[in-house]
Amino acid sequence: MDRSQKSDAVAALNATFNESGVVVVTRNLGLTVAQSTELRGKMREAGASYKVAKNRLAKLALKDTDYDGLGDLLTGPTALATSSDPVAAAKAAVEFAKKNDNLEIVGGSMGGQMLDEAGVKALASMPSLDELRGTIVGLVNAPATKIAQVVNAPANKLARVFGAFAAKEAA
DSSP states (O other): OHHHHHHHHHHHHHHHHHOSEEEEEEEESSSOHHHHHHHHHHHHHHHHEEOOOOHHHHHHHHHTTTTTTGGGGOSSSSEEEEEETTTTHHHHHHHHHHHHHTEEEEEEETTEEEOOOHHHHHHTTTOOOOHHHHHHHHHHHHHHHHHHHHHHHHHHHHHHHHHHHHHHHOO
C-alpha cells in the first residue's frame, strides 16, 4: 500500500467515523473466511458495517472525531463495526460473539461516550430505533382505538337490546 492509498483509506475511515452513531471494536481471534463473511452479512442485515483496518491507519482516522478515545483499544488483530443507528452494530456484534468464540468484543464508543465490553453488551440489549418507533406509534394509536371502542359501545348495546326486543315480539 503506497502513501496515497493510505491517505485515501484514512480519509474514508474518518468519513465513516463522522457519520456513525456507534463504533464497536472487536478482536478477531481466528475467524475463518466463511465466519467473517457470515458476520459481514449479519452486519449488513442490521444496517451496520464491519471493516478490518490497519490499527495505525484507524488511529489516524480517529483524530478529530468523537471516537478519538478508541485508539487505546486498537491493539492486535482488530476490526471496527459501525452504524448510524446507535444499537445496530453493537447488537449484531454481540449476537455473533455469543455464537462464535473467535470474535471478542473489546469495547466501543457511542458519540463521545466510551464503552467497555459490558457497556457494549448493555447497549446491544436496548431496542433499536425502528423498534422504539414502533412502540411509540403503538402507544399513540392505543388511546384512539380505546376512544373509538368507548364511543361505539353504547350503540352496540342499544342494537343488541332492540334485536332482543324484536326477537321477543316475533316469538
